[in-house]
Each structure stands twice: as C-alpha cells, then as structure tokens.
Amino acid sequence: MSDFLPSTPAPEGADDHVMAAWLATAAGELLVDVRRGGLEGKELKDAGDAASHELLMELLAQHRPDDAVLSEEGPQGGVVKDRLSADRVWIVDPVDGTREFSEPPRDDWAIHVALWERGELVAGAVAQPGLGETFSTGHPPVVPPRAEGPVRIVASRSRPPAFVHALVEHLGGELVPMGSAGAKVISVARDVSDAYVHAGGQYEWDSAAPVAVARAAGLHTSRIDGSPLVYNQEDVWLPDLVVCRPEYAERILAFLAEHGTD
Numbered sequence: 020m021s022d023f024l025p026s027t028p029a030p031e032g033a034d035d036h037v038m039a040a041w042l043a044t045a046a047g048e049l050l051v052d053v054r055r056g057g058l059e060g061k062e063l064k065d066a067g068d069a070a071s072h073e074l075l076m077e078l079l080a081q082h083r084p085d086d087a088v089l090s091e092e093g094p095q096g097g098v099v100k101d102r103l104s105a106d107r108v109w110i111v112d113p114v115d116g117t118r119e120f121s122e123p124p125r126d127d128w129a130i131h132v133a134l135w136e137r138g139e140l141v142a143g144a145v146a147q148p149g150l151g152e153t154f155s156t157g158h159p160p161v162v163p164p165r166a167e168g169p170v171r172i173v174a175s176r177s178r179p180p181a182f183v184h185a186l187v188e189h190l191g192g193e194l195v196p197m198g199s200a201g202a203k204v205i206s207v208a209r210d211v212s213d214a215y216v217h218a219g220g221q222y223e224w225d226s227a228a229p230v231a232v233a234r235a236a237g238l239h240t241s242r243i244d245g246s247p248l249v250y251n252q253e254d255v256w257l258p259d260l261v262v263c264r265p266e267y268a269e270r271i272l273a274f275l276a277e278h279g280t281d
C-alpha cells in the first residue's frame with residue numbers, strides 16, 4: 020500500500036465522471052511530489068510511471084473492485100482481470116508525456132483515466148498538473164471562440180510525423196510542437212491549437228481519456244481515415260488519430276485521404 024493520501028478524500032458515492040477526475044487528479048498530486056524528489060532522467064521517468072500506476076491500481080481496486088483495468092504500466096500489457104470479457108474497463112496512462120515529465124518545468128505531461136463500457140468510452144479525465152487543472156467528461160471544457168490567425172497544428176515534439184509538415188503547408192498554418200497526447204488533445208479544447216494529427220504509432224491508453232474529454236467538449240475525433248476510434252480491442256495498438264475543431268475536420272481528412280501519411 021502506498022502511504023500517499025490525495026488532498027481530497029474519495030468522493031462519497033461518486034459517479035464515474037467524478038471518479039475519473041478524482042483518480043487522475045490524485046495521481047497528478049503524487050507525480051508532482053515525485054518530480055520534486057531530486058531524481059532525474061530515466062530514474063525520474065521510471066519512478067513517476069511506477070508510483071502513479073501503483074496508486075491508480077490501488078484506488079481502482081478500492082473504489083471500483085468489479086471493473087477490469089488496462090494500464091500502460093501494468094503486467095501483461097497492463098491487463099488486470101479479463102478485460103475482453105468485462106463490461107467495464109478502465110483504460111489508464113499513469114504518465115503520458117513521460118519524456119516531458121522528466122524535464123521540469125515543462126507542463127506538457129498528463130495523467131489519463133478513461134472508462135470504457137460495453138463498446139463506448141463513457142467517462143474520462145485528463146489531469147495536467149503543470150496547468151493545475153483536470154479536464155473531464157463530468158464538466159467538459161467549454162471550447163472558446165477561435166483566436167484569429169493561421170491554423171495551428173499540434174504534433175509530437177520529439178517525433179512529429181513527416182506528413183504533418185506537408186499538412187501545415189497545405190493549410191497555410193503553423194506547427195505547434197508539444198509533448199503528451201493528452202496535453203495535445205487538451206490544447207485543442209483550450210484554443211492553444213486547432214488540430215492534433217498523429218500517425219505511426221500509439222496505444223489505446225495514449226488517447227482513450229483525452230478522446231472521451233474531446234468528444235464531451237464537442238470536438239471532432241477519428242482515425243486519420245475518418246473511421247471511429249475504437250477501444251478495448253484485443254490488440255491495443257491504435258496508431259493514428261485526428262482531434263480538431265469540427266470546422267477543420269473535412270479539410271484535414273481530405274488532405275490525408277489524398278496524400279496519405281508516408
């Protein structure tokens with residue numbers, strides 16, 4: 020048992036939206052402590068991954084004992100209980116943007132907690148401790164009116180897919196490099212960017228919670244071929260996605276259909 024105590028007690032009788040937000044926030048508080056502990060580089064990444072994973076597993080076992088869990092850091096690919104026959108599966112990424120987590124004072128890292136139930140994402144939360152905020156399906160972000168200026172495409176800071184540069188040029192826009200899939204999706208909801216486009220590799224836990232929040236906020240979410248993002252599959256590889264303000268979806272998907280991502 021970890022001796023860490025979240026700053027707020029578990030909300031009594033919490034619904035799944037509140038539970039997701041509370042779990043992600045609690046893991047974020049623990050990670051802020053870990054980050055202040057003096058470790059660096061790989062040691063800090065490993066300590067953060069392990070501490071957050073263990074806390075989330077412990078709190079889920081306590082508060083949602085009947086549900087299955089798929090965690091990036093779990094055993095056998097993070098599977099606890101038979102998630103493929105379960106009705107309810109929590110899909111968690113204990114630290115998303117692990118690289119940026121290990122580079123204080125960067126704020127582009129996040130904790131993802133999503134709930135999948137019988138085929139759909141039904142709740143989710145993305146905590147971004149660097150912003151002091153947790154974004155959740157319980158109180159979906161209200162997307163502000165778009166700031167004036169060129170289209171902003173947010174993409175991986177450390178491995179931006181090559182096609183993204185061509186897309187940015189095609190749209191006459193600009194590239195916003197950022198770590199963490201969660202932070203990137205949330206940047207669209209915050210009007211820091213207009214679209215997040217990724218291809219070439221990712222897992223279900225990288226996008227489940229951010230996509231749940233993005234959908235609740237009214238953003239477009241899909242695979243790059245326009246098909247729906249589907250979760251709790253046998254193979255948890257989910258390599259590409261588009262999350263954007265709805266008004267950009269058609270143009271982005273048309274570009275990807277025509278030019279591909281090679």
Ligand SMILES: Nc1ncnc2c1ncn2[C@@H]1O[C@H](COP(=O)(O)O)[C@@H](OP(=O)(O)O)[C@H]1O
Binds near residue numbers: 220
């Ligand atoms: N090509 C790839 N293959 C596997 N995972 C990838 C990937 N590109 C990005 N990811 C994962 O997606 C998340 C966001 O990446 P990025 O910050 O580069 O956009 C990271 O999650 P983790 O930090 O949880 O490992 C990263 O590992």
Ligand SMILES: [Mg+2]
Binds near residue numbers: 091200224225
């Ligand atoms: Mg991740």
